[in-house]
Amino acid sequence: MPDTGTEMTLGEAGGAADGLATQVFVQHRELLFSVVYSMLGSVADTEDVLQETWLAWASRSAATSAKQITSPRAYLVRIAVNAALARRRAISKRREDYVGPWLPEPLLTENQAGDGADSVMRAQSVSLALMVVLETLSPLERTVFVLHEVFGYEHAEIAHILDRSSSAIRQLDHRAREHVQARRPRFPTDPKLHQRVTERFVTAARSGDLTALMQVLAPEVTLWTDGGGKARAAREVVHGRDRVARLIAGGGRRRPIADLGIRYRQINGEPAALLTSGGTPYLLVVLDLVPGGNQARGVYVITNPDKLSWLRRHQ
Secondary structure: OOOOOOOOOHHHHHHHHHHHHHHHHHHHHHHHHHHHHHHHOOHHHHHHHHHHHHHHHHHHHHHOOHHHOOOHHHHHHHHHHHHHHHHHHHHHHHHOOOOOOOOOOOOEOOOOOOOHHHHHHHOOOOOHHHHHHHOOOOHHHHHHHHHHHHOOOOHHHHHHHHOOOHHHHHHHHHHHHHHHHHHOOOOOOOHHHHHHHHHHHHHHHHHOOHHHHHHHEEEEEEEEEEOOOOOOOOOOOEEOHHHHHHHHHHHHHOOOHHHOEEEEEEEOOEEEEEEEEOOEEEEEEEEEEOOOOOOEEEEEEEOOHHHHHHHHHOO
16 A cells, blocks of 8 residues: 555554553543542552552553553552552551551642642542541451542442452441441531631640640540651650640740741641741641531641651642
């Protein structure tokens, strides 16, 4: 056949296929990031899982064609979820040697055009407090809870993703929902009230005002401080208003806490206070309020520099 200039060369065809595969993956990357992060609570591990997912997707697209895959979204989610479950085992192993309480790696969920992590909020991502509760679920229970309760997948869809029966998925979902509801009932929060309580807490903490701290903390408050053995933090979870208030007030009176800068940001969909030293993230505080109240029942403090590094890159 004579060359009319209209036919693609093999290289051009391959390049077009690669371009389509990349385009499809980018279109779904935000969803994949949100699902995997909700399962793992680690940005670095999430990025690794997405890289594995991309390689599997690129290989499949090269062997067939991205156009021939009936549902790219379903295929990508299935690959990502199962890769995340495999990664979960490695994370659990690492966690055995972790120093002190562990908290999820925080995500900045303010509007950032082009940033895949922003979809965590769009997809009704779980808060830091709820993610702590999800850590007490089995990996499969957590996966089912995240897919069904957070992202709205039907049980039949989850069964296909995990290669299990729908009845097994329903049982896992039931156990997970009961577990989560017992430990942290869901309730709507007023962002403006949450912001005000956070500001009151930070002001009292920086000045070491014990009385003001006692007013902003609920009697049953729990304090989690995650330093990972790399920064100052309590080695155990602290319970009770008196103990928590005294511990925070004592730290607030010492330098350099009182001299730190403050930036109020939205972390995992909720107001948070980022304390900085020389413009560098030093400490993150997130409060969990009592249902319908203006006191904190949970105080989550992250000082581990590794977990604040992502915020450093997205200030």
